[in-house]
Amino acid sequence: MSPDIMTIETFGRRLRARETTCEQATEECLRRIEADNPRLNAFILVMADEARRQARELDRELASGHDRGPLHGVPISIKDLLDVRGVPTTAASRVRDGHVAARDAPAIAHLRQAGAVFVGKTNLHEFAFGTTNEDSAFGPARNPHDPERSPGGSSGGSGASLAAGMALASIGTDTGGSVRIPAAACGVVGLKPSFGEVSTDGVVPLSQTFDHVGPLALSVGDASLVYHALLGDAPTLPPVPMPLHGVRIAVPRAYFCDVLDDEVRARFDEALDRVRTAGVHVDEINIRHTALIAPVYLQIVLADAAAYHAPTLESMPEQYTPGVRSRLELGRYVLAEDYVRALAGREVLRREIDAALAQHDALMLPALPIPAPLIGATTVQIGRSSEPIRNVMLRLTQPFNITGHPAISIPAGTTASGLPCAVQLVGCGGQTDGLIKVALACEPALRGSRTAS
Amino acid sequence: MTIDSWLKTAIADAERRGLPEMKAGLEALARAAQALRNADFNLRANGEPPPADDRTS
Numbered sequence: 001m002s003p004d005i006m007t008i009e010t011f012g013r014r015l016r017a018r019e020t021t022c023e024q025a026t027e028e029c030l031r032r033i034e035a036d037n038p039r040l041n042a043f044i045l046v047m048a049d050e051a052r053r054q055a056r057e058l059d060r061e062l063a064s065g066h067d068r069g070p071l072h073g074v075p076i077s078i079k080d081l082l083d084v085r086g087v088p089t090t091a092a093s094r095v096r097d098g099h100v101a102a103r104d105a106p107a108i109a110h111l112r113q114a115g116a117v118f119v120g121k122t123n124l125h126e127f128a129f130g131t132t133n134e135d136s137a138f139g140p141a142r143n144p145h146d147p148e149r150s151p152g153g154s155s156g157g158s159g160a161s162l163a164a165g166m167a168l169a170s171i172g173t174d175t176g177g178s179v180r181i182p183a184a185a186c187g188v189v190g191l192k193p194s195f196g197e198v199s200t201d202g203v204v205p206l207s208q209t210f211d212h213v214g215p216l217a218l219s220v221g222d223a224s225l226v227y228h229a230l231l232g233d234a235p236t237l238p239p240v241p242m243p244l245h246g247v248r249i250a251v252p253r254a255y256f257c258d259v260l261d262d263e264v265r266a267r268f269d270e271a272l273d274r275v276r277t278a279g280v281h282v283d284e285i286n287i288r289h290t291a292l293i294a295p296v297y298l299q300i301v302l303a304d305a306a307a308y309h310a311p312t313l314e315s316m317p318e319q320y321t322p323g324v325r326s327r328l329e330l331g332r333y334v335l336a337e338d339y340v341r342a343l344a345g346r347e348v349l350r351r352e353i354d355a356a357l358a359q360h361d362a363l364m365l366p367a368l369p370i371p372a373p374l375i376g377a378t379t380v381q382i383g384r385s386s387e388p389i390r391n392v393m394l395r396l397t398q399p400f401n402i403t404g405h406p407a408i409s410i411p412a413g414t415t416a417s418g419l420p421c422a423v424q425l426v427g428c429g430g431q432t433d434g435l436i437k438v439a440l441a442c443e444p445a446l447r448g449s450r451t452a453s
Numbered sequence: 454m455t456i457d458s459w460l461k462t463a464i465a466d467a468e469r470r471g472l473p474e475m476k477a478g479l480e481a482l483a484r485a486a487q488a489l490r491n492a493d494f495n496l497r498a499n500g501e502p503p504p505a506d507d508r509t510s
Binding site: 173230289291292294295296298299302322324327329330333335338341342344348 | 454459463466467472474475478479481482484485486488489490492494495
C-alpha cells in the first residue's frame, strides 16, 4: 500500500481543518484510477462525472455548515453486485447485459445519506461465485502488490481498488470469505458483520443462507465507520478499544492451522506472540465438528445458488463463464435430504463456535492460508500436498458464514516477497461492535505497530 | 437414495446434458453428502445412533 494513501479518519480531520476538500480527495482517486486501472482492472465502471458532481455538492454543503459525519465526502468503490441507482449491476456476468438499477440497495442508500462519494463499481468473480476474481466477463482483476497475482475474491476489484488508493473504502459481499479473502490478499482490513445485520436487499444473491455485506477499509477504525453507515446508524465515531489487558483470545489450532503456507504460519505465530506480549490473555482451544465445515458449506451454497440461477442456466447457459456455470450446475444435483442434514450441521457448528467463545472475547486464526495466488493457478503446494486453490482459500473464512459470527481480517506482515498476510478475529454472535472493540485494541500489535494513517 | 446410486445417476445425467466436466465436482459433492450422512448429530427413526465416524470429531 502506498504510504501517501489516507484513512477515512485522517481525511476527515484534514477536511474539517480545511486542508483538503471532498473534490480534491475524489480527484486524487480518479487520477489513480485513470493511471492504474488499465493495469489492475479493478473497476468495471468508473463513475467519474457523477463522483465529481457529488463531491462538489458535498463541499458546498460543508461550507454552508451541513456536516453529514465521518463519511462526508469520502470516495468509496462499490462491488458490482450491489444496486446503485441509474447504473448497471453486472455481477461481472454477460447474463445481466442490459440491466440498470432503478434504485439504490438500502445499504447504498445509507452510504449516500452519510455523504459517501461513489467513484465506481468494482470487478468481481462472476456472480461472486469464486475466490480469485479470474472468472469475470470483464477479465481478471489484478493484485496491486503483484499484478501477476490474484487480488483474491470474490470482491477482488474492491480489494485492489483500496490497496491502490483508488478509493478510501470499498463495499463488498461475503458468502464464504469474499470480503475477508481479498482484504487479506491485498493488505487491507475486511469486516464481515454478524449475519443479517446489513441489508442484502438490492444485492445479487449467491446464497441467501450465507450472504453478508461488509466493508473493506484501510484500518479497523475506518471499517467501523463504514459498517455503521451501512446500517444507517446516526453518524458516530469508532467505539473505544477494549483495554488490551482485559482481552481474552482463543486460538483453535486444530483444523485452522492444519493447512497453512509456511510464511503465513510464521507471520501468524509472530502476530500471536505480539498480542500476547502486549498483554492479551491467550488460550489454545479445540473446536469439534470442524470436519463438517466444507460438507455443510458445499451442500447449502451450491443448492442456494442453483435455485436462483436455474432459469438462466436453462435459457442462456453460454453467457456464464465455464467455471461458474459448472459450479452452478452442481447445485442442481443436491438432494433435499442432504440439504436438510447440512442445515442441521450448521446449527451444530454454530453451537461449537458459541461454546468456543463462551469464555473468550474473540477467536484468533489466520485469514487466508496462502499468500495471493498466481492468476491461472488451480492448485497450490502446501508442504508435500497439492491442494485445490478454491478449497484452500475458503477454508478459514467459510466457517463463519455458516455460523453467522462476525469476523474481521487484519493485515499482519508480509512474505519475503512482499505479499500480505493477515490474521482473522472472530467475535461473539450478534456482537459486531464487540469484535470491533477487540480488533481496535489488537490492531497495532497484529500489524507489528505499523498502522495505516 | 444411496450415495453410490445418486452419483451414478448424476454423472450419467451430466454426460447426457453435455457436461462431462462435472464428474469431479459431483464426486466431491458425493463425499460431502457422505460426511453429512455419517455425522454424529443425525437422528435415526429406529432410535439407533449413526455409524461412528471419526471424521466429524
